[in-house]
Amino acid sequence: MATPSKILLTVNDTGIVRNKEQTQETATRTSELLQENHDKHHVLFNAAGFHNHIAHDLLTLYGLGATTSQIEKRYNDNLSYQRPPSSSKTASIEDMTIPETFTKHLGKQQYYLSYLRFFQQQMEEKGWEKVLQDYIFAGDERADDLLGRMYAGFLHPIIHLGFGIEFNQPAMIAESLAEACIHDTWTKKLLLQAEEVAKSSPSSTSTTLVETLHSIRADRPLSTAAHWTDNNKISDGILVRAPSSMLKYATQWVVTTETLDAKTTEMINTSIYFTASAQRPPKQVKMDFYYMHCVNSSIFFPTFNNLSWLSVENKVRLLQWKGYLDLTMYASRRSPALLLDEIIGYMPVRSGKEAEWEGVFERLFDIEDDGHAVKLGRAVRNGQLMSDQAGNGEGGLMIKGNMWENIGNMVIDSVEDDGAKWGRGVGFDEAWEEYGNRKERSPQQT
Structure with a gap:
């Protein structure tokens, strides 16, 4: 079962555009690659804020019926320029539950992993639907701020959210929330x-x-x-x-x-x-x-x-x-x-x-x-x-x-x-x- 920290595709998790059926072998291997990306890579691949598209790419290929070898090749082609999610600046999950600390680190990409772990814990406790209700759709100042950030970066956070929901992967929904948190506010x-x-x-x-x-x-x-x-x-x-x-x-x-x-x-x-x-x-x-x-x-x-x-x-x-x-x-x-x-x-x-x-x-x-x-x-x-x-x-x-x-x-x-x-x-x-x-x-x- 897919969880806020574990990616697990089934042959039925192929999205809303049907092209070709998927195999269990490809579902398993794609899940492994997406898990590796989740564990080892930042959602932005450089300090300039360029986005890591591996998850989007692999889910699209998988959903349309690409083979295991085609998905593996695309993953390997885009592996070399990724960077790890951690940095010297982190905040504990406990610290992130403090509203002032949560707000203080918004817009700072070095806190991506801190936000990711925080939202994963929140989802383990409440479920991803309730977390989205509280942090994106509540209509209060905090939720409006994060909803606005979802549309930043040429819509990448909301694209990431969409993939997580469409393909039934709570871990990607957690990634999307953390991604929104490290984007700016002009949108x-x-x-x-x-x-x-x-x-x-x-x-x-x-x-x-x-x-x-x-x-x-x-x-x-x-x-x-x-x-x-x-x-x-x-x-x-x-x-x-x-x-x-x-x-x-x-x-x-x-x-x-x-x-x-x-x-x-x-x-x-x-x-x-x-x-x-x-x-x-x-x-x-x-x-x-x-x-x-x-x-x-x-x-x-x-x-x-x-x-x-x-x-x-x-x-x-x-x-x-x-x-x-x-x-x-x-x-x-x-x-x-x-x-x-x-x-x-x-x-x-x-x-x-x-x-x-x-x-x-x-x-x-x-x-x-x-x-x-x-x-x-x-x-x-x-x-x-x-x-x-x-x-x-x-x-x-x-x-x-x-x-x-x-x-x-x-x-x-x-x-x-x-x-x-x-x-x-x-x-x-x-x-x-x-x-x-x-x-x-x-x-x-x-």
Whole structure:
């Protein structure tokens, strides 16, 4: 049985996107590798705050049916640059139960192991559901602080939480809470401020996310507020030069208890739309690295919605905050033109079974990667499943029909292509100059 300190996958713990069945051998070996990662590695692999993606990568591969050898290879490929979870600065579990000590160490990555052990003990005593209720969803100052930090670091803590819940691994849920504790607070400030604006001027109607994206692009002071020289394009750009406009547009998208399911599908579909359609023809097709995280986190919101113990009001809040951040992320890369024809008219590099979903996944299993690409492929497939269930083309859903497999092929073709795997700041001219001077597309792709 999986516990707050022990990772144990079964053949049934394969997540919400079905591709191929898993074997007991692969379940056992993947559990061993995830346990090694849990015991021996920090959730951040360097002092700059870059994230350890091993757990995300291995669970995605496992869930989609990768073999033991494919999972072992990916683990070994990303092993060398990890670092241990401990440091010279630690606090005991007893110390962390003191509210002042718990708060004092927030935002400091050297206390990751202290927070991890603390949350593991809390889960042993109360169960992981009660710990999440107390520390993330209680609605008090402490919980709001940690919930805001869950959206920091390009959504990595909430991605980690989603994997832990989806794959029934309390140890990963403990990791996600500790990860949130060592992130900063600028996302919390943005999200709470947006929430306050929405409460002070409640709207009886909601624009679609797509409509709001187009409004943001048309607002030139906002869409150009982020500068290439900004260290953080949101906190140092958008929130300095155009905060009021950003909050005005973000809060036009409204989630209610009645619209939760429809708005969840809309968020998923739209994050994939703006990530895949933000291209620069005739340059190579590349997905923007930052937008990609909006997609990779989108897959977990149906899982959050299915939690029987979580109030619908908290589910609404989770989704509402995701929408606020997605819209702000779009603006932060200078609100590029969204070219739907880039998706509709895309010609996959390969044909036949290699261009179908099972073939796309097999190719994603075998590339050299840290997990971003296969997560993106799985999240796009989830978008198709969710949108098909809702009814394509309704409620602001731009992606439909054969666009889904086109996007799946755009993902794998772009990372198999030469040069950098990802675009970085697709709306910035400087990004195209700095990151590899993308070659023009091959004749097949024009």
